Amino acid sequence: RVANSAPQRESRPAPVSSRPRGEFHASHRTLERSGPPLRPSRTGPRPATFSCADRVEPRGTADMSGYGSAPAPKGDDNGKPVDPKWVTTLREYTGAGTTSSERLDVAKFVFIMLVSSGHFLEPFYKIGNRGVGAYMHAIYGFHVPAFVLISGYVSGDLNPKRRRALIAGTLAPYVIMHILFSLFYTRAFCEGEWTDERGHPECEFVNKWALMDPVVGQWDGWDKWTFAYPFAQLWYLVSLFTKRLWRPFALEMRWTLLFHVVLGVLVGYTTIGRFLSIHRSTVHMPYFLCGFLMRKHACFFPSAKTPVAKAMAVAALVFNVGCALMASYTYGMRVEVWFQSDPHDEVYGARWAYGALYQLCLYAWTFFTMMTVFALIPEPEAVGIAYAGEETLPLKGADVEGQTKPPPASKANARAGKYGKERDQATMAAKVYLRCAKWGARTLYPFVMHIAVLLLVARYTRWYDITWTTDGKDASVSVKAAWTLLMAYTFTIVLSLKPVVGLFKWLLEPNISPLFNPELQKL
Numbered sequence: 171r172v173a174n175s176a177p178q179r180e181s182r183p184a185p186v187s188s189r190p191r192g193e194f195h196a197s198h199r200t201l202e203r204s205g206p207p208l209r210p211s212r213t214g215p216r217p218a219t220f221s222c223a224d225r226v227e228p229r230g231t232a233d234m235s236g237y238g239s240a241p242a243p244k245g246d247d248n249g250k251p252v253d254p255k256w257v258t259t260l261r262e263y264t265g266a267g268t269t270s271s272e273r274l275d276v277a278k279f280v281f282i283m284l285v286s287s288g289h290f291l292e293p294f295y296k297i298g299n300r301g302v303g304a305y306m307h308a309i310y311g312f313h314v315p316a317f318v319l320i321s322g323y324v325s326g327d328l329n330p331k332r333r334r335a336l337i338a339g340t341l342a343p344y345v346i347m348h349i350l351f352s353l354f355y356t357r358a359f360c361e362g363e364w365t366d367e368r369g370h371p372e373c374e375f376v377n378k379w380a381l382m383d384p385v386v387g388q389w390d391g392w393d394k395w396t397f398a399y400p401f402a403q404l405w406y407l408v409s410l411f412t413k414r415l416w417r418p419f420a421l422e423m424r425w426t427l428l429f430h431v432v433l434g435v436l437v438g439y440t441t442i443g444r445f446l447s448i449h450r451s452t453v454h455m456p457y458f459l460c461g462f463l464m465r466k467h468a469c470f471f472p473s474a475k476t477p478v479a480k481a482m483a484v485a486a487l488v489f490n491v492g493c494a495l496m497a498s499y500t501y502g503m504r505v506e507v508w509f510q511s512d513p514h515d516e517v518y519g520a521r522w523a524y525g526a527l528y529q530l531c532l533y534a535w536t537f538f539t540m541m542t543v544f545a546l547i548p549e550p551e552a553v554g555i556a557y558a559g560e561e562t563l564p565l566k567g568a569d570v571e572g573q574t575k576p577p578p579a580s581k582a583n584a585r586a587g588k589y590g591k592e593r594d595q596a597t598m599a600a601k602v603y604l605r606c607a608k609w610g611a612r613t614l615y616p617f618v619m620h621i622a623v624l625l626l627v628a629r630y631t632r633w634y635d636i637t638w639t640t641d642g643k644d645a646s647v648s649v650k651a652a653w654t655l656l657m658a659y660t661f662t663i664v665l666s667l668k669p670v671v672g673l674f675k676w677l678l679e680p681n682i683s684p685l686f687n688p689e690l691q692k693l
Contacts, residue, residue, distance in 0.1 A: 257467045265472040268465075272550045272607040273473070274320055279610030280547065283662050284313040286620040289403070290658035293376035293634050294651045295505060298642030300498050302651050303505060307494035310508035311532075312539035314406075318454045319540065321410060322461025323470065328414065334686060336414055339614070343678045344400065344407040347618055351401040351625075355382050358629045370638070375628045377637040381621075398445055402621050405447040405511070412451045413458045420459055427463070430455045431533060435526040438514035453510040456533065471544035473552065483545035490539050507532070550590070553603045557590045609666035614678055616665035623661050 260266060288309055294302040326332055358364060360373040360382070373380040381402045400408050420426050430452075437452040444450075464470045474480040497503040507517055510532065514525025521528075595601045628634045636650055664670060683691060 253467050253469075257469055261469055265475070266464075266469045267472065268468045269470040270550055272555070272604070273547055274324065275607040275610035276603060277316065277544065277547050277610070278320060278613045279606045279666070280543070281313045281316050282610070282613045282616050282666075283659055284309040285317075285403075286616060286662040287655050287658040288313070289621065290624055290654050290661075291651055293379055293628075293637050294642060294647055294654070296376065296378040296642075297637050297640075297647070299647050299651060300643070301648050304491075304494045304498035305655075306505045307497045307503065307508070308491050310505060311490070311494075312536055312543060315454065315457045315536045316540050316543065317406075318413075318457040319461035319464075322413070322417075322458035323465045325414060325417065325458075325462060328418070330690060334682070334691070336411065338679060338682050340407045340411040340414075342680050342682055343614075343618065344404050344411075345397070346677060346680070348397060348401050348404055351404070351621070352382065355401070355625065358625070364629075375625060376634045381625075400444075400447055403617065405444070405450060406617070409447040409451040409454065412447070413455055416451075416455065417458065417462065420455065421462075427456055427459055430459060431530075434533070435529040438512075438517075438525045438529060441513055443513060444511055447511075449513075450509075450511045453529070457536075471541050473548045474545040475552070479545065483542055486538070486542040487546065490542065548603075550603065553599045554595070554597050555590045555600050555603065556594050556596065609663065612666050612668075612671050615671050615674060616662045618678055619665050619670075619674065620658075620661060623665070 288306055291302045291305065295306055328336070355373075355375070359370075359375045359380075364370055365372055371380075373382050375381065420430065423429055434453040434456055437449055440449075442448050474483045504517075506512070507528070509517075510529075513522075514528075515522035518525055518528060590600075590604060592601045592604050595604065633654075636647060640647055
């Protein structure tokens with residue numbers, strides 16, 4: 171054979187790039203129709219339809235969204251994530267789904283109003299006013315847990331930019347404000363004219379209430395002062411930092427919500443107390459995780475849309491108020507049970523052994539009241555919010571009564587940012603809704619600064635002198651409390667205004683970029 175034939179060049183397949191367009195994929199599809207695809211040659215080109223990601227797991231499950239993210243749910247045949255059956259069933263029967271930024275910010279504004287008013291009214295509760303106690307029972311069951319749940323819902327993965335923002339938005343203001351509050355409080359209420367001339371007990375800024383322990387935490391030399399016990403409401407900043415750091419580890423656990431509920435009921439048997447807000451962080455972690463999982467599975471508390479649903483939500487709210495009145499007037503229940511910051515023996519006394527059961531009841535009641543309140547906060551569409559660039563919504567500038575002039579196609583008319591513009595709204599309800607949402611987006615400022623206002627009022631006015639001279643059951647105390655409630659709402663709105671935010675931004679959102687590597691800040 172060798173003698174009768176000339177050497178011939180070995181025939182090889184043409185490279186993929188030199189083949190006619192679509193030839194390879196067309197032939198591959200033909201093979202798929204006729205039978206299983208052939209295994210690609212070790213020396214030949216690798217088919218473009220094969221990839222390592224395709225061979226390991228379907229699209230949508232291999233990509234993790236980064237540090238702090240939860241594994242994506244299992245996908246369907248097309249690689250699209252599929253929620254567990256119980257989640258889809260819950261959405262089907264309750265109408266739960268995603269929610270808008272406006273609705274969350276309106277909720278935050280409502281909750282910060284309740285937080286502020288509760289602190290302004292607490293001096294009257296301390297002297298035994300039952301009406302104030304009922305008000306505090308009604309709101310303390312849900313306002314702070316709802317804040318924690320919203321924080322979990324909006325929390326993202328801790329990429330480098332968000333890690334820097336977390337430090338600037340929690341640790342930096344905590345350190346700054348803890349020093350300022352501790353210095354002022356000690357000088358104003360723990361010594362000098364307040365105790366020597368007025369004769370008030372050491373460190374009590376109103377009767378029977380001190381925001382700083384006269385021994386631990388007092389600014390009387392560095393040996394008696396510490397960052398380990400946050401001042402007043404600053405515990406939330408430390409707790410939020412802790413929960414954001416712990417979330418990635420929590421999401422790697424099986425049955426993580428159940429696990430953290432068990433931790434929340436058992437931490438009360440320890441003596442860790444308010445040290446670095448670890449007790450509160452542990453108790454509140456289920457709310458934080460629940461908020462994050464609600465966003466992940468698009469299953470947030472729905473708003474009441476039908477008349478029947480609205481009536482049920484109002485009835486549930488009335489039931490909450492009735493239970494608060496009964497707790498205060500009939501049983502004399504202490505408001506401190508809602509703080510969830512101290513060991514069971516300090517809160518429940520001789521019944522400390524049942525603390526785990528009580529905590530489970532608090533979890534159940536908190537979710538019930540949160541569901542009730544969120545049901546009464548509508549979505550933007552329900553109040554008729556109009557966005558520039560949407561022809562179907564009633565914008566200003568309609569040339570024919572009852573109709574809307576289509577805006578020109580330009581970037582200026584596109585929906586800008588999270589909110590609609592108040593000037594584009596046709597109804598007062600829509601304008602008020604957007605204004606409350608904008609105030610709610612600035613809750614950091616009233617949350618931190620309302621305590622400063624409370625201390626200034628107590629120190630330099632005679633507003634709370636009635637707590638030293640009058641019994642809490644007197645009618646004059648109730649009248650004073652009513653005016654204080656109005657004052658608290660007013661101060662909260664003022665502290666939410668844009669000029670006030672600009673005035674204190676350097677203090678509560680300091681620029682700490684010089685502390686970080688300039689190259690890393692580009693990430």
